[in-house]
Amino acid sequence: IGAIQPSTNWHLKENAKDHHTSKFSSKELIVRRGQAFLVTFNGTEQPEQNLIFIAETGPKPSKLAKTQATFGISNTVSKESWSAVLQSTSSNSVSISISSPPNAVIGRYKLSVQSTSSGSSSPASLGTFVLLFNPWSSGDDVFMSNKAECEEYVLEEFGIIFAGNKNHINSFGWNFGQFQGDIINICLSMLDRSLSYRQDPATDVSHRNDPKYLGRVLSAMVNANDDQGVLLGNWSGNYEGGKSPSSWTGSGEILQNWKKSGFKPVRYGQCWVFAAVLTTVLRCLGIPTRTITNFSSAHDADGNLRVDEFYDDSGNHLNRAADSIWNFHVWNESWFSRSDLGPSYSGWQILDATPQEESGGIYQCGPASRNAIKEGDVDLDYDCPFVFAEVNADCMYWNYDPATGKKTLIFSKSTDIGQFISTKAVGRDNRVDVTNDYKYEEGSRKERDIFKKARKKLGLEDKFDPTAPTPQEIDQKPDISGKFKVDGSLEVGKDLSLILVLANLQSDAKTVHINMTAWSTLYTRRPVNEIWKDSISLTLSPKEEKHFPIKIPYIEYHQQLTTDNMIQVTALCRVEGGIQVLVQRDITLDNPAIDIQVLGEAKVNKEVDVEVIFTNPIDMEVMDCVLRVEGNDLLRGILEIDVPPLQASEKSSTKFKLIPFETGPKHLLVNFSCDRFADIKTFKKINVVD
Numbered sequence: 001i002g003a004i005q006p007s008t009n010w011h012l013k014e015n016a017k018d019h020h021t022s023k024f025s026s027k028e029l030i031v032r033r034g035q036a037f038l039v040t041f042n043g044t045e046q047p048e049q050n051l052i053f054i055a056e057t058g059p060k061p062s063k064l065a066k067t068q069a070t071f072g073i074s075n076t077v078s079k080e081s082w083s084a085v086l087q088s089t090s091s092n093s094v095s096i097s098i099s100s101p102p103n104a105v106i107g108r109y110k111l112s113v114q115s116t117s118s119g120s121s122s123p124a125s126l127g128t129f130v131l132l133f134n135p136w137s138s139g140d141d142v143f144m145s146n147k148a149e150c151e152e153y154v155l156e157e158f159g160i161i162f163a164g165n166k167n168h169i170n171s172f173g174w175n176f177g178q179f180q181g182d183i184i185n186i187c188l189s190m191l192d193r194s195l196s197y198r199q200d201p202a203t204d205v206s207h208r209n210d211p212k213y214l215g216r217v218l219s220a221m222v223n224a225n226d227d228q229g230v231l232l233g234n235w236s237g238n239y240e241g242g243k244s245p246s247s248w249t250g251s252g253e254i255l256q257n258w259k260k261s262g263f264k265p266v267r268y269g270q271c272w273v274f275a276a277v278l279t280t281v282l283r284c285l286g287i288p289t290r291t292i293t294n295f296s297s298a299h300d301a302d303g304n305l306r307v308d309e310f311y312d313d314s315g316n317h318l319n320r321a322a323d324s325i326w327n328f329h330v331w332n333e334s335w336f337s338r339s340d341l342g343p344s345y346s347g348w349q350i351l352d353a354t355p356q357e358e359s360g361g362i363y364q365c366g367p368a369s370r371n372a373i374k375e376g377d378v379d380l381d382y383d384c385p386f387v388f389a390e391v392n393a394d395c396m397y398w399n400y401d402p403a404t405g406k407k408t409l410i411f412s413k414s415t416d417i418g419q420f421i422s423t424k425a426v427g428r429d430n431r432v433d434v435t436n437d438y439k440y441e442e443g444s445r446k447e448r449d450i451f452k453k454a455r456k457k458l459g460l461e462d463k464f465d466p467t468a469p470t471p472q473e474i475d476q477k478p479d480i481s482g483k484f485k486v487d488g489s490l491e492v493g494k495d496l497s498l499i500l501v502l503a504n505l506q507s508d509a510k511t512v513h514i515n516m517t518a519w520s521t522l523y524t525r526r527p528v529n530e531i532w533k534d535s536i537s538l539t540l541s542p543k544e545e546k547h548f549p550i551k552i553p554y555i556e557y558h559q560q561l562t563t564d565n566m567i568q569v570t571a572l573c574r575v576e577g578g579i580q581v582l583v584q585r586d587i588t589l590d591n592p593a594i595d596i597q598v599l600g601e602a603k604v605n606k607e608v609d610v611e612v613i614f615t616n617p618i619d620m621e622v623m624d625c626v627l628r629v630e631g632n633d634l635l636r637g638i639l640e641i642d643v644p645p646l647q648a649s650e651k652s653s654t655k656f657k658l659i660p661f662e663t664g665p666k667h668l669l670v671n672f673s674c675d676r677f678a679d680i681k682t683f684k685k686i687n688v689v690d
Contacts, residue, residue, distance in 0.1 A: 035100075040093055051094070052123075057108060057131075215336075274354045289334045303386075307325055309321065567587045594682050616646040
């Protein structure tokens, strides 16, 4: 090969098309493992049968660790190892088809070529390329036979995340942006900043052929705990010194900010932000991944498959237990086989990057096989007990007296947790319910059997638990029933109207003393500010039902609201001569609507006008209005527009121009904020034509 540095043609366009990597905007070759790619180089004077290729990755490439391969030219592709097949030669260039095994380590490789006949000359570098997982290849751990699912879970850059609460599900768009500019390099540097890499780089790199290893490592790297990872969590309701978690609309900005700051954690994230960023990173690396929202999600801190909530005599929800029930929680599912557990546990695997509990000493969670969760096999790797509790825990509601420390069970429920488990449909913007993939029907015999099986595997059946309620406490029957009904619309800017409905279940009169409170909360149902309280006493005749209207004016709640727009209303009813009854409801208020109009046809490389319309629904001025816009293939980066203040009921129209640079269905995401309304989000599908 001599002293001439060979020049390499990587056939970027053709290879990218074959390998489903055309969406990357990289000047470097990006291909998928277990599949051939073409490379042509010149500067070799040698007969091609004398050529030896070296592909290597990581800081200490070695054949033993499978981070280095040397291979000559052969006539056939090998399934087990790297191979090169001659395609064509001319007087000064050689075209070779190179194949990697379907279980190759992924990452950035150096490719060099050496001649066997020129003595000990050092190899000549042909350059670098990036190797990714290959869900289109049947030999790969991440193989997905359904092509439409590959398109959605690896190549789709737009997502929909579900939020709100079980009575009121809402959703917003997200720009995963896994193919934007520098994202692939940021994802690779995430791997090189992990604790496992810092402890033993060579071993860490040798495990990068395994999606379950990478999924676990990345679930730790997306949160800042332990390893200076990407995002710092904040559940205080005060987001000074950073951006409020609900203000983000895509992962690109977060990952770019992390890199730009010299890899300092980005402030701030909450569960959907962690899950969305992990989706971006895993899709970028080629592991099929989606976000999952679980409504009424248990955070069982002590591993007893039970969540305890405490209320004082006034009906205030006390923040005294490590356990909690979140209105919703978002995690990830990634698709790969589980050779460690056996074929019946392959398929969707749960990963969770939100730092909730430590696993193996650091904040990481998963992969937990979804089939193992459904069957109660909580003894299998990784973190199945925690995930099982998120969708199955029993709830206990207690009255707690801070003065004496005495707690009294109000009631317990085994059907509250894990409802309407949701994800975006393949190829459509609809919600799909996957609850039945996580558990058997709530209340069915099979579901209770699985719950008992899980308790048994965790050793909870045989252990006496002094904190558990007695069977007598669990069996006690209340004399009255109660519920909050919504009366009117649930919108920020409007007064909140509810009706407390109380019914006497007995055939004798009952006197009831009721303490009511309303608090603004985070989506984790953590109380932040008291909004309202009231108490009443009344007598219910035998079998009588009474209605009490409750009105909380906007003027009274607007300053207390968190960016989650959530309010928890509670009535603690003390029945004379009977047991207490707790009536509660979590309310999510909708933001006012915002509308996007595309004025004319969206054509590639042509300007098109877009108008965003917002009407101020309240009878006071709104100020500090900002519009943020992003959308893959529609504009680069994020457009930020200051909008003038709006008088009461005034309508604003904001116009801007886009120049789309790719054809096909695209999504434009808009986020509008002002001093009265935080993060009003919407998206519009725009079909870009030639």
